[in-house]
Amino acid sequence: MTLIFEQLLNGLLYGVMLFLMAAGLTLIFGIMGVINLAHGSLYMVGALAGAWVANATGNFWLGLPAAMAASLLVGLIIEMTVIQRLYDRPHLDQVLATFSLILILNELAVLLIGRQPIFLQLPEALTDPIELLPGLPYPPFRLLIILAGLLVALGLYVLINRTRIGMLVRAGSTHRDMVRALGVNIKGLYTAVFGLGALLAGLAGFMMAPIGAVQIGMGEQILLTTFVVVVIGGVGSVKGAFVAGIALGVIDTSLRAFLPGFLRQIMDGPDADALGLGIASMGIYLLMALVLLIRPKGLFPMKG
Amino acid sequence: MTIHKYALALALTLGTTLASHAQDPVEIGMITTLSGPAGYLGQDIRDGLQLAIDAEGGKLGGVDVELVVEDDARKPANARQIAERFVFDDDIKLVTGIIFSNIAGAVVPDVVDSDAIYISPNAAPSTFAGENCNANYFVTSWQNDSLHEASGIAAKELGYKNAFVLAPNYQAGKDAVTGFKRMFGGEIVGEIYTQLDQTDYSAEMAQIRAAKPDVVFQFHPGGLGIAFLRQYQQAGLLAEIPMVLSEPSSDAVILNALGDAAIGLKTTAHWSPDFDNAASKEMMAAWKKAYPDRPLTYYATQGYDTGLAIASALKQTGGIDDLDAFKDALRKADFQSVRGNFSFGQNQHPVQDWYLLDVVAGEDGKPTTKTVRKLVENYGDVYAKDCKL
Known part of the structure; x- marks a missing residue:
């Protein structure tokens, strides 16, 4: 029982990470119509900058604002120099341009930091697991990530549904020309949305830094799954990104954790492992195919 | 116009043929993983091999060599393209460097079937170690x-x-x-x-x-x-x-x-920094001098040993014009590995401690x-x- 609970927590954590990445991507895709492959690079920038500052100053928590500031800065520079020119271009141009950004940012990072992964030690207070339930120790930093992710989700909900900026964002995603006709500075709005997405990617990168290895190319690993989340959730919908992110996180983790064991009860060990692993790694893509079959525009399609 | 083009092509062909008859350095083609999360693995193997070359002042076994490095980005398709360019276009006879076994699986058969020698400094999948072993395929690291x-x-x-x-x-x-x-x-x-x-x-x-x-x-x-x-x-x-x-x-x-x-x-x-042998100490000193900030990994030692192995063969043959002679010379493993005991087994994989x-x-x-x-x-x-x- 504790095992299932622990795996659900693990799934929730993965889901929260996916949401943080997907929220920015879906806004950029839905509102500006830009496919931004370089979103993963912003995640890497956040992790690298955060880890570097935290190590240089010896204070883990200083890494957090550094990561977000660095991602925001790089995001804004990218938006103003490259992305702005892509709004009216076909998707293929956007893919080419943002793919080249991945290569450029990766090589810049190699020049600045080198190919060696850099490491970020957790502060003392967070290193030892805490006993969540009897017999269930859990790393406190992971709980913190889950909490932070849920808070960001809440914040985004309020921002988009309860504020003037949010209203413009919603309007801009469905009635772009009307918003522009009403005299709203749509260019500024786009820059702000892109910056917000970059900020969230940086936050996600920093939070993953002490868990995994901070290194060149880490962004591409998470990018593909993030796109699946965006597509399942419905392009442009932050609510969709949240629901799909959490669902994919939990489903992916549960499949990896339980499917081989379950299959082993009905068939031979090695076959069960192979089949279980195969289905587990296909799981989220199968789910995407299924969702698209029933709801071609995703779970929460934008109206208009 | 067409005649000019032909003349130009002819001149270029002649030029390159003539140039290759001069005492060119032996080219060693390296396909390795330099970018992405495993980038440091390839970097260390490359720098380890380069260290062996630099120790001899740009030579291995007294023969001028040139290391040509390309990044496969851990993608088998990239590695294949590089291998084809090395072997077919650039006529490189010595290829090395692959880190990952899935990449080796995609590249090695092509290389060894085209009369080039592949010396693996790392990946050594079981698929090439038994029945499918090949006289053109050597491994200096271990069998997986x-x-x-x-x-x-x-x-x-x-x-x-x-x-x-x-x-x-x-x-x-x-x-x-x-x-x-x-x-x-x-x-x-x-x-x-x-x-x-x-x-x-x-x-x-x-x-x-x-x-x-x-x-x-x-x-x-x-x-x-x-x-x-x-x-x-x-x-x-x-x-x-x-x-x-x-x-x-x-x-x-x-x-x-x-x-x-x-x-x-x-x-x-098969290696640890505290090994008490001259080759290991020599390499550690050279590494520390060249890369004071980078820890010496066993990947680098495998690159270095690959360099020593090539040197041992070149020393006997003086070049790679006669590939069979080179292979025979290499098979003797006449060098001091940083690991101590080292020889090649029946399948040209290491026998070591x-x-x-x-x-x-x-x-x-x-x-x-x-x-x-x-x-x-x-x-x-x-x-x-x-x-x-």
């Missing part, structure tokens, strides 16, 4: 299984009765698990294949905790290994369930990443490995007997 058989022997000798094994789902991962199980002989209470691009191992951690094994054996090279071990530590398992590792999951960079938490781990290897190591605090406070004892001597691999060379 052997690398992990050493850990199986160690786990057995340390008295563990059952084990939980984990490895990524690709050829080298399968070889690792096969190798460990072959020599361990105990009960396997869990066997999990992870994804090669996985970053979060929490699902696996929970399963390990639930299975309560005597010992965990895991093979995760490069960044994967860093993530795995740190999450193992963060889950509180490091203090609970001991781990026996093989070399790729405990290289110097990974140990640095873990810091103090790594101390006390058991690992098995394997050691049990403890991870201890080094003089600079960073974790390093200390030799405990020799596990096996002059150890080859189980596939060599199937090789008819």
